Each structure stands twice: as structure tokens, then as C-alpha cells.
Amino acid sequence: MGMYEILSPIFRLLPEVPRPKRKLSVRERLFWTGIVLVLYFVMSQIPLYGIEWSGSQFQPLLFFQVVMASKRGTLMELGIGPIVTAGIIWQLLVGSKIIPIDVTTKEGRALFTGTQKILAILFAAFEASAYIFGGAYGRLTSYQATLIFAQLMIVSIIILLMDEMLQRGWGFGSAISLFIAAGVAQQIFWEMLAPIPLGDGLMVGVIPSVIHASFQYFATGNGTLLSRSIMRASGYPDLIGFIAMIGFVLLLTVLESIRVEIPVVATKYGSYRSRIPLKFLYVSNLPVILVSALYADLIIFTQSLWPRINPGNTNPWLNMIAMYNYTGGTYQPIGGLVYYIYPPRSLTVAMADPLRTLTSAATFILLSVLFAVAWVMTSGMDPESQAEQLVKSELQVPGFRKSKKVLTAVFKRYVWPLTIISGLLVGIIGVVSDIVGALGSGIGILLMVGILVQYYTLLAREQALEMYPMLAKIIGER
Secondary structure (H helix, E strand, C coil), X not given: CCHHHHHHHHHHHCCCCCCXXXXXXXXXXXXXXXXXXXXXXXXXXXXXXXCCCCCCCCCCCCHHXXXXXXXXXXXXXXXXXXXXXXXXXXXXXXXXXXCCCCCCCXXXXXXXHHHHHHHHHHHHHHHHHHHHHCCCCCCCCHHHHHHHHHHHHHXXXXXXXXXXXXXXXXXXXXHHHHHHHHHHHHHHHHHHHCCCECCCCCECCHHHHHHHHHHHHHHHCCCHHHHHHHCCCCCCCCHHHHHHHHHHHHHHHHHHHCEEEEEEEEHHHCCEEEEEEEECCCCCCHHHHHHHHHHHHHHHHHHHHHHHHCCCCCCHHHXXXXXXXXXXXXXXXXXXXXXXXXXXXXXXXXXXXHHHHHHHHHHHHHHHHHHHHHHHHHCCCCHHHHHHHHHHCCEECCCCCCCHHHHHHHXXXXXXXXXHHHHHXXXXXXXXXXXXXXXXXXXXXXXXXXXXXXXXXXXXXXXXXXXXXXXXXXXXXC
């Protein structure tokens, strides 16, 4: 009996969203995508029932919260974390052939998606338990713990269904990408415009702070506030971070549009010449997602265990992994491995501990390159897979024989350099933008720009197919 036959009874019990009975128009799909987005914003504002709510006026966007699209103390506490973690692990296991599944068959696809859904639910249960038993909500009664666990599980399943809904033709893209981009954009606007006063005479938002400090400078000639609004030591957004955010958004938009084109000939269509475009950022923002997901799981795990087994930082062996200081309702790393991989979020913090800055930067960049290579090898983006697709499509590179071995050698000249360069670039951009305190965080900007470019390309394609039905028939979309 195969794995599909064993798991199929469980698959039938899992909730799922059916595909639409007809292909929806662009307007209808935009409507459902908007509904999903509104639900995300609503759930990210509703506090978990059963715990004492203590929201602060400003909460810095932690780097792992960007990837998980989570918001502390709300129904979106876990965010898309369980889905992302399950998807990454399952993709790597299947792509590396550790678990052989033929996704070209109907049963193989059902097994792949069904098992991934089960893993996402299991990871949601694990992360919810880690938050509860790790003391993230303080001391809880059995009733409170059960209530919070139920809320987190229900919302995780809802997010899973919303992601499935968009991917099955009701909307555009995926809920994972949509929530990440929405969360980062929301944080950027908050850090830009929030008119909430602080005790130092400035405000949370960069623009209100600069305007207020400028008026005071022209009225009194005292430039203290103005200089503090340009670069703040407190971790709040400043003018340098605002300028850095704009610069990195423009840079990433340009890099996302650069292509390296390989000329090909379609022999079955009378030697029709075309080009295969390979993105300069070949792996896009995937290395950042993978590294950040790894960091997030490590931090969640250590934060959940620290209050129980090493609350006073007295165990020297555990201190090598993580040391925390619980202040202001949050866990701040102060030593161990976690401290030295935790990215500094301002120039002041970076200069205060150069060793930490160097180790966190080097680790993040190295892991970005390694994950970029690993993803290409396991996701069908490697030279061998690209060459095999060309052979199946009866395409060949001019001047080279129509052979998989020859085409593989051609693709190796492009794929591996692009993979390493793109992993290196996104790692460096993520590190530098975090150090200069770019609004939304460096990782957030990387993810948001990549996702918005993908959505723009997707919408342009769908609009073209809707305007020219014959084109849709030619490429098999209708």
C-alpha cells in the first residue's frame, strides 16, 4: 500500500476550498483578494481573548515578524509561520528526493498538497504550545491556555484556507505573499506618518518628527531636536532610515527588472527564434525567507524554553545558545548564539557592539548564499532541470547540439553565477538596510518589493489574457 492510500482517509477530513466552477474575471479575483486582505488586517487588530491586553504605542518590527506576517498579542500571533515552515521543509524533502513523490500525477499532487497541509497544522499546534508553555502570555490557568490554543489553531486553519482560496483561482498570488507585503507596507506607513508623541519631544513617525523639529529650529534656533530626528539612538524611525528605505526600494525595483537572456530556437515551429529570460536576482527573495524562517524558529524555541530552564542565565551551556533579559514585556537577547545572529536595527546599536554586527552580517550573508544554492538544487531551477525542460519543449541553443548534456553545460555558465550573486546581493542588502535602520526593516523591503513586482507581472499577464482571448487559447489558459 502506497503513502497516498495510507493518508487519503486523513486528507478527506481536512478542510479545503473548492475551485471556482468557471474562470473568474480579473475584477472578481481582485474582489476576493481584497476580501482576504481586509480579513488579515481585521485579525491583526483583534487581541487574543483570555489574556491581558497591553499594546504599546510603537512596537519595532522584529525581523522574524516580517516573514511570518504576525502581530504580537492578536489573532495573527502565529501569522503565516506554520505554513511557511511546513512549506519550506516539505519542499526541500521532496525536491531533494529524500521523500520521492511524482508530482506530475494526480495522486502525487494530492499527496504533496495534503501532506503539506497536515504539516502546517502540526506546526501551528507546536508553535501555539511553545508560546503558551514558554510564558509568552504570563501565567495562565488551564482554561485560559486551552482558550488561547483554540484561537491560534482556528486562525491558522483560516489562514491556510485563505491561501488555498487564492491559489485555486479565486484571487491572485498567495495569501502568504499578500500578507507579508501588506504587513510591511502597513509598518512603513506607520513609521513614516504616526503622529504619536514621545517623551523626547519627537513623535513616532519620521515626517511629523522632522516637521516639528524644523519648526522649533526656525523658531528658537535650537537644532537639538532636528539632529535627533535625523538619527535617533532610541530605535525609533529617523530620517536616515526614511532615505535608506526609498533608496533600497528603487535599487531593488531595478534589480528585479534585470534579465539575462539566453537565445533559443524552436525547431518544431520552423526554427523560430526566441529568448529565455533568467532573472538577475535568480532566486529573488527566497534566501531571505529561508534564513529568516530559520532564525524565527530558533528564537521562538529559545524564548519558550528560557523562562523554564534558564531564567537567570545561570547555566553556562545554555548561555552559549541564548541569554535573554525580560524587560518591557519583551525578551531581549543579551548573549549567546541568538544575540550574535540578531540583526542590529540602527547605526547606534551597530557601532555599540562591532563584533555582534560583523558576526550577524557574515552569518546572514553566508546563509543567504547557501540557502540560494540549496533551493536551486531542490526546486527544479538547477541547470539539469532547465536543460531537460528545453529538450522536452524541442528548443535548443543556436550553435549547440540538441542534447541534454550540452544544454546543461550551457546553463551552468548562467545559473550558478546568478544563484550565488543573487543570494549574496539580497543578503548584503538585507544586512545594510537593517544597520542603517531603513523603515520596514531590510528584510521587509526585500520581501515587499519582490512580492509587488510579482503581483504587477501577474496582473499585467491576466489583463492581457482577458483582453485577448485568442492569446489565452494559444497558451492553453482557456
